[in-house]
Every structure is written in C-alpha cells, then in structure tokens.
Amino acid sequence: MTDKNIILTGDRPTGPLHLGHFVGSLENRVRLQDENEQFIMIADAQALTDHADRPEVVRENVLNVMMDYLAVGIDPTKSTIFIQSCLPELFELTVYYLNLITINRLKHNPTVKAEITQKNFGDATPAGFVMYPISQAADITAFKANLVPVGEDQLPMIEQTSEVVRKFNRTYKCDVLVEPKALIPKIARLPGIDGSAKMSKTLNNAIFLSDPLNVLEKKVKRMYTDPDHLRVEDPGKVEGNPVFTYLDAFDPNKEKVQELKDHYQRGGLGDSVVKKYLLEVLVSFMEPIWKKREELDQDKVQSLLKEGTEKARNVASQTLKEVKEAMHLNYFS
C-alpha cells in the first residue's frame, strides 16, 4: 500500500484532442503524474455507447489520442495509459453493479439527462448510454481511485459511483470498494475559435494538438474577435474575445498580455497584429509537442499501449477477485 492518491481519468476516443483538452485536463495530468498513481483510460467501449455504428472512428482515434497524450508530455513510465475494451474486468463489474442500482435512479441522473437532450436521442436512447454512469463506476472502482478529475457538470457521475460503492460494501458486508472524490480543475473552459463557449470537434471550432503549422496559421487568422472592432483606431473588447482568452491561457508573459489588452481597449491595436502575436505564442507552445510527435513511431506507440493495458489489467483483475469473493462467486479458487 502507498500513501499516494490514485487517480482515474481518461477520454472518449471520438476525435483527436485539442487545445481545450490541454487546458481542461492534459496539463493537469502532466502535473499530477509526478505525485500520484495515475491511470489514464482511453474509453473506447464508452465511446461506443453513442458511436455503436461508427466503430472505425473509435478505433482510429484510440491511436490518435495515445499520440496526443505522449506528445503533450504524459509519461508512460509515470502514468498507466490503457484501452478500456481490453479489460474484461470492467464489463464484469458493470453488470454486477447494475443489480445494485434501480433503473429509476439511472434515468434521473442529471448529467445523462442533459446529454440525452443535447444528443437528440429522444425515444432512441441506447440502453448502453443510460447505463454509462455505472460503467464509469466500474472504471473508477476497478482501480480503487480516490480522486477523479471532472468538470462541475460531471459531479453527479461521481455521486453515482459513490452510491454504488456504499451499496456494494453494505450489501456484501465488506470494504472492498473505495469512494472517490471529485477533483475539479480551476481553469475554465477554453472557447472555440468561433467564440462559442466550448471548443469541440463537432462544432468545427477546435485547434487540434496534431494540427501542423499551416493549419494553425489558418485557424488563428479566421478567429472570431470583437465584431464591433471595425477600424484599428476603435476601442475593442477583450471580454468574450477568444484571442485574448487564448493569450491568457498560453502566454507565460502575463505583463505583455496585459499591455496588449490595455492597448486594444484604448484603440489603435489591430486584430491582425494581436493574432500575429497569438500565433507566435501558440507556435512556441506547439513546438515541443510537434517535436515529440515526430519522434513517435507506430510500433512504439502500440507497444506502450500494450504495456499500459497489461499493467492496468493486473490491477483491475485483483479488484475483481476481491469483488467476486465478497459476492461468494469464488468457485474454483
């Protein structure tokens, strides 16, 4: 036993990762991996809950996401990166936990309800999608994770896991499972380059961590700014202006950013000048990522994924053993 916190985190591999992921989670993971036992799950099985008919998209992005991880500095000797579908233990836990939670409770999970509305599932909501909080409970508890980094909107998911943990330990008179705590990151959401509240592949407003220089240039050029800032000499707004939000997020030179903001608000600073500076900042940010990505070869990435997956499976398999013992399901041991 170690005194380290155990963290479970991860992503659905439905597209390559972007700057929003970096600010919202990847940056934290790079920091957290030094002091904690961190498991990072590429949640392909969870991605299939609403991509059942597009498995090739999920498959392709498992590798994309892994390369993004490595490129931003997640270190596979410090963090255990694994593929969800390669751990049968997670599926077994899911099915057993489903017996402990009522169907009504699941239907009223606020996060799932909001997502069902957002995805316009209507009457065609896949049963697997309604269940996915329980699948998350399996993922978290399989590693006995006590910390799970999530956004505020995901708090009901952590609560659902805690409920499963309490119900399981009470029903089977044991303390096998561990209640997790949410770790809510301080940094707010990164807006899209079109100025909308959230950067997202689906909204087509993302700068991907895998974008090459020429794409980055184009995307910065077409960024939304203050629509009322028509002439250079006019005063401009920095609030809700994603160019300045990105500078706040990515420029280590805070003084310089403040100067630019003041100048922009006074008037006399053109959008194209600020964008040119932002491009420089983003290029400095991206350069080490591009470099690391170039060093990665497919075989190495595959073998790192395989190692991480095996390591994760050993941990999950030990937990499942304890779970099944508590449930009297240890026939041949």
Next chain:
Amino acid sequence: MTDKNIILTGDRPTGPLHLGHFVGSLENRVRLQDENEQFIMIADAQALTDHADRPEVVRENVLNVMMDYLAVGIDPTKSTIFIQSCLPELFELTVYYLNLITINRLKHNPTVKAEITQKNFGDATPAGFVMYPISQAADITAFKANLVPVGEDQLPMIEQTSEVVRKFNRTYKCDVLVEPKALIPKIARLPGIDGSAKMSKTLNNAIFLSDPLNVLEKKVKRMYTDPDHLRVEDPGKVEGNPVFTYLDAFDPNKEKVQELKDHYQRGGLGDSVVKKYLLEVLVSFMEPIWKKREELDQDKVQSLLKEGTEKARNVASQTLKEVKEAMHLNYFS
C-alpha cells in the same frame, strides 16, 4: 462445423430443482443431449439480478443444481454444463449489445414487464433486471445456439435475442451472430402438491429431486385431491386433481392409470389408496436418481463443473473474438 443443432438452456440457481423442472425441461435435456450439441448454463449472474443481497443462496444452489443435473441423467460427457459468472465473455457481449437496443425497447419487453409486476419491484426495479434479456442474448449468441428450449411466456426473450443478432450483423456488416429459434416443449406445467397451477419452491408446494424417501412420503400424503370427495364411495374428480396429473406424468403404466381414473370417477376408490400407489410410482421414478446422487462426491462434482466451464469458455471466447474483430476492437491481435 457440424450439422448438429446447438442448444443453450439452463437454470437460475435460486433453489434445488423439483419434479416440475424434470417434466418441463430436465427430461427433454436428457433426450436432447444425444443428438445435439447442448450447453447447460447455471445462471448465477442472472440469479443475482434479483438476488443481489442473497449471494450465499445463489452460491449454495449452484452445487445443488449441478447435483440435480447429474442425478437425473444429464451426462457431462454429452452436455457442457457451466457456471455463467465464470465466463467474462458473456459480460463483455452484454455491454456491447446494450448499445444496440434502446432503453424504451427494453422497458416494453412483455416477459420482463410481467415479472416486474409479479415480483412487486415497483420503483425499485434493479437496472440489471431490466437488462436481463440482453444478458440472455449474450448467453445464447456466445454459443451460436440456434435452438433455445423455452416456455410460451419466454418467447419475447428469444425475439429480443434475434433483434440483437440482426442489429449486430447489420451494424457491423458481418454474419458472426446466429438467430436462435425457440423450442417449445409439448408437456404442460406440473401443478404443485397443493393443486395450484405451478410447482415452485417459493410457493412451498414442490417435491424436490433431492427429497429423501421420508419427505416424499409426507408430501404425497398431504397432497391436494378433489375437495368434494369426502367419502370413499363418492365419485371423485380427476381433472385438476394433482394426484392423477402426477400419475399421468410419472407412471409408465398408462392402462393402470386409466383404470384408477375410471374407478375414482365411479366412486369406491379412496384418496389414500391412490396416494399409496402414486408413492410407489414416484419411488420407482426417484430410485435411480437417489442412487446416482449417492454416488456423487463433492470433489467430482466440482471438477466436472470446472471442466464444463472451461469448455464453454473456449467456445464463448472464440465468438467474442469474432465479435470484437467485427467491431474493430482487435488492437493487439
């Protein structure tokens, strides 16, 4: 490939098996095992969908059910008997299939709806219980079973499996899964010794295959007959009289049974005389079962269960491999 039909059948281990099971399914299995490839599942995981808080009951009855199987003549060299919870493949299939079926479709499964009412679950229906038709689809398809012996009331379950099969093969453009057909047994339900329509442990009206002679004697003695047959000389009714239904089911001497029926209906034949004869018939039926049971030792039963489970797991694991290949989930193969 073989031309044999593949059969999947089994029982929830929530109690020892009784004469009703023999007439309704065990007798057929003994017959079917010669000409077919028969898999018999002890459905402990399914039993937990409504026994989550009584795992020790399930555990204990896994062994009871196995001993009942062997005692009635199910031959482990012909039929593959296995424990459901020991096949992680079934859980994986369940979770993937849940993505292919809507939650609305599951809620409207007539068999599940009827059982929810019957079990008085109300608002506390476990999510796992609502899902169990999908878990059954996993069980059936894992063995590519094309025949599933079920009662009429279970037909919607087979239809649900067929729906999963068609949806899977269509979505993943393959023919990995096989649509099953229902095999509806001719023989009607055996009534309980109290005369109620169904023999059942819960109703406390069952003669168990493991009942010893003295218990059998007591149960036959307290059997319900025609309540209006007060004096020996009165004419009695044979319809709805379980003593005669049992004679129909268990006495190979059909002529003798007809004579007794005629005599009873004319009057002049006492209940105690018919019961004495029924006891003889049941003792003849039970004798080879008692004998076989005596020959079984715990270690042998355990090792037979283990062998069957390993054999079944190999088959399920091959199917899962094909399923995951069709879903592009073959990362390290």
